[in-house]
Amino acid sequence: MNTFSEILKRNSLSITDGRIKILELFYASDGALAHADIEKNAGLVLDRVTVYRTLQTFVEKGIIHQVPTTDNSVLYALCRQNCANGHHHDNHVHFVCNQCQETVCLDDVTVPAVKLPAGFKPIQSAMIVTGLCNNCK
Amino acid sequence: MNTFSEILKRNSLSITDGRIKILELFYASDGALAHADIEKNAGLVLDRVTVYRTLQTFVEKGIIHQVPTTDNSVLYALCRQNCANGHHHDNHVHFVCNQCQETVCLDDVTVPAVKLPAGFKPIQSAMIVTGLCNNCK
DNA sequence: TAAATATTTGCAACAATATTGCAAAAAATA
DNA sequence: TATTTTTTGCAATATTGTTGCAAATATTTA
Numbered sequence: 482m483n484t485f486s487e488i489l490k491r492n493s494l495s496i497t498d499g500r501i502k503i504l505e506l507f508y509a510s511d512g513a514l515a516h517a518d519i520e521k522n523a524g525l526v527l528d529r530v531t532v533y534r535t536l537q538t539f540v541e542k543g544i545i546h547q548v549p550t551t552d553n554s555v556l557y558a559l560c561r562q563n564c565a566n567g568h569h570h571d572n573h574v575h576f577v578c579n580q581c582q583e584t585v586c587l588d589d590v591t592v593p594a595v596k597l598p599a600g601f602k603p604i605q606s607a608m609i610v611t612g613l614c615n616n617c618k
Numbered sequence: 619m620n621t622f623s624e625i626l627k628r629n630s631l632s633i634t635d636g637r638i639k640i641l642e643l644f645y646a647s648d649g650a651l652a653h654a655d656i657e658k659n660a661g662l663v664l665d666r667v668t669v670y671r672t673l674q675t676f677v678e679k680g681i682i683h684q685v686p687t688t689d690n691s692v693l694y695a696l697c698r699q700n701c702a703n704g705h706h707h708d709n710h711v712h713f714v715c716n717q718c719q720e721t722v723c724l725d726d727v728t729v730p731a732v733k734l735p736a737g738f739k740p741i742q743s744a745m746i747v748t749g750l751c752n753n754c755k
Numbered sequence: 756t757a758a759a760t761a762t763t764t765g766c767a768a769c770a771a772t773a774t775t776g777c778a779a780a781a782a783a784t785a
Numbered sequence: 786t787a788t789t790t791t792t793t794g795c796a797a798t799a800t801t802g803t804t805g806c807a808a809a810t811a812t813t814t815a
Contacts, residue, residue, distance in 0.1 A: 495762055495811050516801080528765050533802065535763095551686045551744050555801090574732055579741065587738075593730045595711055595745070600752025601724075604716065608732070609686065609744045615737025632782050632791055653772080665794050670773065672792095692772095 492542040499527045503535050504544075513548045513558040513575075513584035548575050548584055549607040558586050574608045580617035629679040636664045640672050641681075650685045650695040650712075650721035685712050685721055686744045695723050711745045717754035 485504040486496045494500065502523045507514060520532050527535075536557055539545040548556040574590040577583075592608040622641040626633045639660045644651060657669050664672075673694055676682040685693040711727040714720075729745040 497763065497811075499764075529801095530766085530803085531764055549686070549746065550690070551684075553684075553687070553690050553692050555690050574734075576734070576738060587735060590732055590734060592745070593732060595727055595730060595747065597711075597713070597727060597747065598724060598752070600755055601713060601747075602750040602755050603747045604749035605747070607746045608729070610732065610734065610738075610740045610742070611744075612741035613739040615735070618737055618739050634782075634792065636793075666772095667774085667795080668793055 488544065492544060494538065494542065499523070499531055500535055502526055503532070503539070507545060507557075507559050511583060511585065513556040513586065515554060515556050548586065549609055550575075550577065550584070551609050551611070556584050558584070572606075574610055576614060577609060577611045578614035578617055579611055580613055583614060583616075585614060625681065629681060631675065631679065636660070636668055637672055639663055640669070640676070644682060644694075644696045648720065648722065650693040650723065652691060652693050685723065686746055687712075687714065687721065693721050695721070709743070711747055713751060714746060714748045715751035715754055716748055717750055720751060720753075722751060 485501045485508075488504060489496045489500055503519060506519055506522055510518075516532060516536065519536070520527075520529060523532065536545065540547060540557070543560055545557045546560050548558050550556055572591055574587045574592055576585045576587050578585070587610075592606045594603075594606070597603055622638045622645075623633045625641060626637055631637065640656060643656055643659055647655075653669060653673065656673070657664075657666060660669060673682070677684060677694070680697055682694045683697050685695050687693055709728055711724045711729055713722045713724050715722070724747075729743040731740075731743070734740060
């Protein structure tokens with residue numbers, strides 16, 4: 482039994498070819514992936530709908546998280562510590578490279594707090610930095 | 619000649635009922651507007667396609683800017699200083715209220731700088747804070 | 756291991772959102 | 786006012802995402 486199967490098992494998900502394929506893609510990628518990236522690579526094996534459903538399931542289980550973007554595209558990336566709370570991943574900064582277009586989770590860079598005007602009560606913050614990544618500089 | 623006509627003229631755009639109607643909506647609104655908001659209010663006067671094209675034109679001219687969101691919806695808001703560079707509006711923090719769903723541009727709150735890992739060169743930053751706004755607290 | 760049960764997948768249909776070409780209409784210019 | 790330029794609406798099409806349901810696959814139980 483390989484790593485991917487273990488991840489699925491740990492999250493009480495059935496072990497299927499499609500899910501393993503998608504996990505492979507995420508682990509083979511440095512940055513974040515869009516639905517289209519996954520479909521392009523797994524589309525021969527998987528139906529469009531299955532890709533949508535798998536991504537949704539993985540987000541719910543906290544295996545991946547949705548990456549905020551400035552251009553309103555939808556990106557997903559692996560959660561480093563496979564944490565339980567699938568919806569509180571907005572605490573690290575996301576970096577989008579203008580050159581290679583990769584989106585990278587900067588797990589070690591936390592979103593700084595900002596002072597808001599009177600009356601505004603913050604609950605969650607997201608931050609996206611664009612520029613040149615360590616490969617493209 | 620009213621204010622809205624002046625704005626259009628200043629940006630070398632033809633003065634049309636549709637464009638004035640959309641400007642009115644933005645100036646009447648506190649926060650950011652989605653395409654759907656505009657269509658709902660101007661839909662009787664304007665075609666869907668015209669709304670899309672008008673928003674696009676306004677963004678190009680720097681009259682409005684696209685607001686980053688965490689839920690991948692597309693929002694637009696007025697540029698306060700009708701600036702020329704229609705693509706560098708990510709320097710103020712955007713606030714999304716969990717209660718009333720309004721998105722507000724916090725023009726006075728600038729996005730703080732963060733220290734990135736070696737090799738990453740920042741060019742632009744965006745920040746979205748969610749929580750409760752001054753009306754909903 | 757085979758049968759029973761539960762989960763997942765693919766297909767088809769549908770819905771929402773966005774884009775394009777083009778001719779008609781409206782606005783700006785001469 | 787006539788001419789030119791810009792804008793608009795319509796129709797068609799593309800893209801993205803969702804839902805129901807039956808077939809296929811995986812898991813569990815005996």
